[in-house]
Amino acid sequence: MSAGTATGGKAHVLGPVEQIPPGEGRAFAVDGGQVAVFRLRDGSLRALPAVCPHKGGPLADGTIDLNVVVCPLHQHAFDLATGCSTTGAGNLRPYEVLLDGQQNLVLQMPV
Amino acid sequence: MTSLLETPRTQPSARGPRRRLVVIGNGMAGARAVEEILARGGAAQFTITMFGDEPYGNYNRIMLSHVLSGEESDADIFLNSLSWYRDNGITLHAGVRVDRIDRFTKHVFSSDGRVTPYDTLIIATGSRSHMPPMDGLYTPGGQVKQGVFGFRTIDDTRKMVAYAQHEHHRRAVVIGGGLLGLEAAYGLRSHGIDVDVVHSAGHLMSAQMGPDGGAVLRRSVEALGIGVLTGSRTTAVLGSDRATGVSLRDGTVIPCDMVVVAAGIRPNVDLAVLSGLPVERAIVVDDRLRVQDEDDIYAVGECVQHRGEVYGLVAPLWEQAVVLANQVTGTDTSALYLGSRTATKLKVAGVEVASMGLHGPELDTDEHIVFSEPSRGVFKSIVVRDNKMVGATLLGDSRKVAYLTRAYDHGLPLPEERIGLMFDLGTPDGDTGVADLSDDAQVCNCNGVSKKALVNAVQGGCTTVAGAMEATRAGKGCGSCKLLVRQVVEWAADGDVAEDPATAYYVPAIPLDKAELMAEIRKRGLRSVSAVFHALAPGGEDAKSKMGLASLLKMMLADQYIDERDARFINDRVHANIQRDGTFSVVPQMKGGVTSVQQLRRIADVAEKHNVPLIKLTGGQRIDLLGIRKEDLPQVWADLDMPSGYAYGKSFRTVKTCVGKDFCRYGTGDSTKLGIEIESRFQGIEAPAKLKLAVSGCPRNCAESLVKDVGVVAVEGGRWEIYVGGAAGAHIRKGDLLATVDDPEEVKVLTGRFMQYYRARANWLERTYAFVPRVGIEHLRDVIVNDSEGIAAQLDAAMQESVDSYEDPWEERTDPMTPGQFRTSLPLTVLPQVPVR
Ligand SMILES: Cc1cc2nc3c(=O)[nH]c(=O)nc-3n(C[C@H](O)[C@H](O)[C@H](O)COP(=O)(O)OP(=O)(O)OC[C@H]3O[C@@H](n4cnc5c(N)ncnc54)[C@H](O)[C@@H]3O)c2cc1C
Ligand code: HEM
Ligand code: SF4
Ligand code: FES
Numbered sequence: 001m002s003a004g005t006a007t008g009g010k011a012h013v014l015g016p017v018e019q020i021p022p023g024e025g026r027a028f029a030v031d032g033g034q035v036a037v038f039r040l041r042d043g044s045l046r047a048l049p050a051v052c053p054h055k056g057g058p059l060a061d062g063t064i065d066l067n068v069v070v071c072p073l074h075q076h077a078f079d080l081a082t083g084c085s086t087t088g089a090g091n092l093r094p095y096e097v098l099l100d101g102q103q104n105l106v107l108q109m110p111v
Numbered sequence: 112m113t114s115l116l117e118t119p120r121t122q123p124s125a126r127g128p129r130r131r132l133v134v135i136g137n138g139m140a141g142a143r144a145v146e147e148i149l150a151r152g153g154a155a156q157f158t159i160t161m162f163g164d165e166p167y168g169n170y171n172r173i174m175l176s177h178v179l180s181g182e183e184s185d186a187d188i189f190l191n192s193l194s195w196y197r198d199n200g201i202t203l204h205a206g207v208r209v210d211r212i213d214r215f216t217k218h219v220f221s222s223d224g225r226v227t228p229y230d231t232l233i234i235a236t237g238s239r240s241h242m243p244p245m246d247g248l249y250t251p252g253g254q255v256k257q258g259v260f261g262f263r264t265i266d267d268t269r270k271m272v273a274y275a276q277h278e279h280h281r282r283a284v285v286i287g288g289g290l291l292g293l294e295a296a297y298g299l300r301s302h303g304i305d306v307d308v309v310h311s312a313g314h315l316m317s318a319q320m321g322p323d324g325g326a327v328l329r330r331s332v333e334a335l336g337i338g339v340l341t342g343s344r345t346t347a348v349l350g351s352d353r354a355t356g357v358s359l360r361d362g363t364v365i366p367c368d369m370v371v372v373a374a375g376i377r378p379n380v381d382l383a384v385l386s387g388l389p390v391e392r393a394i395v396v397d398d399r400l401r402v403q404d405e406d407d408i409y410a411v412g413e414c415v416q417h418r419g420e421v422y423g424l425v426a427p428l429w430e431q432a433v434v435l436a437n438q439v440t441g442t443d444t445s446a447l448y449l450g451s452r453t454a455t456k457l458k459v460a461g462v463e464v465a466s467m468g469l470h471g472p473e474l475d476t477d478e479h480i481v482f483s484e485p486s487r488g489v490f491k492s493i494v495v496r497d498n499k500m501v502g503a504t505l506l507g508d509s510r511k512v513a514y515l516t517r518a519y520d521h522g523l524p525l526p527e528e529r530i531g532l533m534f535d536l537g538t539p540d541g542d543t544g545v546a547d548l549s550d551d552a553q554v555c556n557c558n559g560v561s562k563k564a565l566v567n568a569v570q571g572g573c574t575t576v577a578g579a580m581e582a583t584r585a586g587k588g589c590g591s592c593k594l595l596v597r598q599v600v601e602w603a604a605d606g607d608v609a610e611d612p613a614t615a616y617y618v619p620a621i622p623l624d625k626a627e628l629m630a631e632i633r634k635r636g637l638r639s640v641s642a643v644f645h646a647l648a649p650g651g652e653d654a655k656s657k658m659g660l661a662s663l664l665k666m667m668l669a670d671q672y673i674d675e676r677d678a679r680f681i682n683d684r685v686h687a688n689i690q691r692d693g694t695f696s697v698v699p700q701m702k703g704g705v706t707s708v709q710q711l712r713r714i715a716d717v718a719e720k721h722n723v724p725l726i727k728l729t730g731g732q733r734i735d736l737l738g739i740r741k742e743d744l745p746q747v748w749a750d751l752d753m754p755s756g757y758a759y760g761k762s763f764r765t766v767k768t769c770v771g772k773d774f775c776r777y778g779t780g781d782s783t784k785l786g787i788e789i790e791s792r793f794q795g796i797e798a799p800a801k802l803k804l805a806v807s808g809c810p811r812n813c814a815e816s817l818v819k820d821v822g823v824v825a826v827e828g829g830r831w832e833i834y835v836g837g838a839a840g841a842h843i844r845k846g847d848l849l850a851t852v853d854d855p856e857e858v859k860v861l862t863g864r865f866m867q868y869y870r871a872r873a874n875w876l877e878r879t880y881a882f883v884p885r886v887g888i889e890h891l892r893d894v895i896v897n898d899s900e901g902i903a904a905q906l907d908a909a910m911q912e913s914v915d916s917y918e919d920p921w922e923e924r925t926d927p928m929t930p931g932q933f934r935t936s937l938p939l940t941v942l943p944q945v946p947v948r
Contacts, residue, residue, distance in 0.1 A: 021929040023641075023677025024684075027936040036936070041641060041652060041677070050936065058693040058936035061681040061741075065652040072681040072689050077654065088572060 014105040017045075025069065027060040030107060036060035037097055037105060038069060038080060046080040047097040047107055053090030129158050132439070133219055133229035135209045135382070137163025139172055140412025140428040141235030142191050143559065147436030149199060156440060157231070159201045162221055165264055166206030168192045173425060173557050175268045176458045179298030181844060181884075185265055212386035214408065231439060234394060234402070234410040236379035238423070239263055243286070243374045246347035258354035259370045262295045271295075271371065275302040276845045278817065280368040283307075284357050286345050288315040290457055292373035296337045297459040299371070301884050303847045307338035307365055309345050309357070311374075319455055319466040320492075320504040323483060327490040327506050331462045334488075336889060376423055378414045393421045398447040400435040411435050418450055426556040427451035454516050454556075462488075463509040467519045469494045469502030477501070480529050491533050498525055500532070513594035545595075545602045554599055555585035555592045562599055569603035576600045617875055618660055620644065620653030625874060629667060638668060640678035658683075659875035662761055662797045666870045670916040676929050685933060686920040687744055688759035690737065693936060695744060697736040698758035699751050700794065703768040703786035703806075704732025710753065717750045729758065731765035731803065742935045745924035754919040755795070761876070763796040763866070764803050767815065771808030771825070778808035780825025785855045786814075789823075789862060795917050796910075799873040802866060817845050820879040821862050826851070831858050835865055835891065836883025844880040847888035850896045864895050864903060867910040 012030050020026045025038040027050045034050035036059045052059050057073035068077040076089040083092035096108040134141045169191040177183040196203040211220045219227050240261030250256055260271050285296045288310025296306045314325025329339050349356040356366040378393035388402055389395045393416035395403045402408040412428045430451055437446035454467035472479040478495040489507035500518045550563040560583045573579040579600045580586045586596040617625040637643045640660045644652045661678040682688055687695035718726050724738035733756050768786030772778030786806040805814040806823040816822030818839035824832045830851050837846030873882040893899040
């Protein structure tokens with residue numbers, strides 16, 4: 001994957017996927033912001049802004065399944081694919097995240 | 112709360128002079144009538160003044176039963192807070208009673224000396240507890256004797272709870288075996304009080320059902336550990352300055368510490384009588400809710416008599432309030448109140464009783480359908496006249512209650528096969544009728560919630576039944592409308608209703624209760640959370656179920672458990688308690704709250720080195736270091752070199768102790784030593800919810816043992832009392848005495864056995880204060896102390912296995928379990944955000 005593909009945004013290589021244990025998330029600093037990247041148990045990847053829109057909870061510390069992440073502070077849930085809250089908190093804008101040939105995480109930032 | 116709330120009386124404004132509306136009585140009917148008037152633009156027509164004898168805003172009186180039993184907190188039952196009155200421009204005189212009305216000059220005179228003019232007056236004074244004549248009810252000074260209670264107001268209820276929690280108060284007699292009496296008895300039973308109900312009629316709830324139903328009900332009530340005496344009248348309350356017992360007509364004496372009088376209610380009509388208004392059994396009103404022969408005085412609620420009927424339930428007053436508001440505001444002067452059909456339900460968990468209309472046939476042509484199965488506590492009786500249902504009594508099975516209530520209220524046509532009224536045989540026609548209900552049809556009678564309100568909640572985004580119930584409070588009273596609420600929500604969401612995690616499931620994603628789930632896990636040999644999801648969860652993995660499953664598997668399998676870290680909550684992944692700003696708190700173990708110079712010095716050094724923003728003594732007698740960044744946790748633990756205090760998990764937390772006999776001049780037992788031994792043995796044990804323990808050296812109870820999950824108290828003679836199921840957080844409950852033993856070793860055995868039984872049986876997140884009353888202390892005593900089920904050895908062995916698999920989680924500091932276990936999740940936030948003192 002090279003920079004500036006499909007969505008036309010900027011691509012960031014975040015390093016090996018092994019940084020994230022299956023079923024968990026980790027936070028990455030990207031472009032002065034923070035992104036929570038999740039590695040689902042079926043192997044797929046998702047990325048959301050790292051800060052919970054409710055009261056700023058660390059979403060990378062949340063509990064996940066194949067659909068949602070549950071914030072550790074007050075248990076609001078967010079759809080991992082769409083970023084929409086399923087519990088009535090604010091919504092998040094998801095990022096696209098892929099693996100390159102070397103099993104590195106590549107995050108597409110929108111322009 | 113007792114202050115008079117004086118909002119300046121708004122002057123007649125440019126909108127033209129407003130008439131003065133005065134309401135006497137700020138209970139359910141008075142406040143509801145005002146709400147209905149406001150909903151019809153009443154604020155533009157009237158300046159509104161309300162008088163209420165009780166020094167509060169308006170609350171939901173029927174929920175007092177749940178407050179007494181501890182199922183609701185008293186703060187949660189308020190319907191209109193003081194600010195509601197302010198926001199609506201209503202002058203509320205709370206804590207002020209009206210003594211007289213001058214209906215010629217149109218003024219009311221109140222106890223604070225105030226004289227208030229009115230143009231329109233509404234009387235909504237409700238009822239009070241009836242104190243039947245008996246000796247010794249009052250002190251010579253005319254006060255009700257200490258320990259004797261009515262059950263009508265929030266103050267009555269608070270006083271009863273306080274009295275029941277007093278440790279010397281162990282026995283109560285409830286006079287009256289109707290709805291209110293049984294709810295009072297059940298509520299007191301929840302506080303561990305031994306209760307006898309004395310009822311003068313031949314069977315319980317004699318106003319609602321016949322003798323056959325009453326006999327079945329009696330067995331169900333007795334099964335809750337409540338004593339029942341029917342056909343007996345209480346003739347005297349014994350005791351000179353406070354109640355010590357009651358005596359019955361046949362001479363029987365029942366010793367007790369408290370007496371609750373629930374022998375009926377009497378309308379509050381003194382004011383009306385004194386003011387020359389027409390009163391028979393209650394204040395007489397016409398179909399417009401106007402007091403007979405008065406143009407400007409209306410009355411509503413339990414204080415009225417309409418067409419000869421006086422009601423004692425809320426459903427009629429909702430209907431009355433609507434008519435009254437239409438009349439008073441002139442919105443619809445043709446609106447008439449023609450009386451209500453009433454249905455009742457007993458609000459006692461585990462005893463389902465609903466009744467409506469007739470209890471038995473009255474005409475030769477009436478059909479009477481009866482089903483009785485006393486061994487299961489089931490009894491059903493239905494009376495049909497002219498193909499309409501005119502009465503029903505249902506015990507022990509509430510599945511058809513919602514349908515029957517509607518059939519009764521609306522006179523729905525009945526299925527030809529009458530048995531379809533009692534049992535589900537396919538879909539009865541009645542259940543498809545939700546769409547036909549009118550928008551303002553009342554779905555929940557207890558909280559007065561209409562179909563429209565529920566539909567609005569669903570359209571506003573509450574697409575689960577539980578969510579819609581929470582938003583509207585529908586179904587939160589007696590619970591009899593839950594099925595109808597569900598149907599309305601499903602209909603409004605057009606089938607798109609998010610399924611509620613059925614309350615019986617241990618975790619939402621797996622449709623099994625705890626026992627079934629454990630059996631499946633054993634049968635299939637499942638050892639990890641992902642394997643359980645794979646085998647048993649129809650929808651696969653579920654974030655909200657993970658933590659509960661992880662805890663259950665660890666409990667069941669001890670060191671055979673395959674620990675997948677993603678199934679843990681963040682606290683358990685990093686062994687610390689996450690704080691509001693994403694930092695963590697670190698609480699090292701300090702067994703029994705005992706520390707040493709070395710520990711204190713080390714903690715001080717660590718706090719200094721890591722610049723810890725807040726050092727705080729916890730309620731559990733330890734030292735909390737707050738505001739630690741996740742990435743610093745391993746270093747902090749290494750520097751502390753103390754084991755984890757488990758102040759973060761759903762697990763055994765701490766044993767609080769008092770100094771005990773070595774130092775304290777009152778102490779009779781070595782509470783500190785025993786506390787430390789208990790903590791050493793059970794440290795870190797997972798459980799469905801947290802466990803906080805305490806050991807006190809004498810009944811002065813400095814370690815607050817009576818309000819702990821397990822609390823131990825040394826008593827004279829070298830003996831130890833073990834209490835279980837206590838709490839003093841959001842919920843307050845005094846623990847129940849499980850056993851009194853001679854030997855500290857025995858304390859440890861029974862503590863472990865109780866905790867293991869709780870681990871095996873309690874629902875996820877069910878604290879012992881809910882678990883113990885749910886299963887009953889007698890049952891626990893049987894199983895744990897007397898080993899009636901023969902499982903004691905098995906429980907002890909399972910606990911021993913968990914004890915043996917203990918490892919201090921803070922040892923993970925040198926060898927993280929997962930990549931990035933302690934990696935920061937909020938790299939760019941300026942920390943800490945908790946205040947630094
Ligand atoms: C424990 C309990 C459980 C119940 N459970 C149910 C149930 O499950 N289902 C059901 O349908 N009903 C139930 N009820 C009955 C229900 O609460 C009443 O029907 C309802 O509260 C009647 O409303 P009301 O406004 O007429 O009277 P109240 O709610 O009693 O209000 C009257 C108010 O007027 C005040 N007042 C009286 N005189 C004066 C005066 N002179 N000046 C100023 N203020 C005055 C009183 O202090 C009181 O606050 C229960 C009642 C109790 C006590
Ligand atoms: C989010 C807010 C809170 C947090 C994070 C918190 C955290 C804790 C922790 C970690 C402990 C255990 C300390 C230990 O094990 O030594 C504790 C104990 C305690 N907390 Fe809180 N608490 C909170 C709110 C409250 C509230 C609101 C109350 C009171 C209503 C309360 C009452 C107590 C009491 C009484 C104890 C001591 C229990 C015992 O003696 O066993 N806490 N709290
Ligand atoms: S509970 Fe009793 S022994 Fe313990 S400190 Fe208090 S008075 Fe002393
Ligand atoms: S901060 Fe995420 S749920 Fe409150």
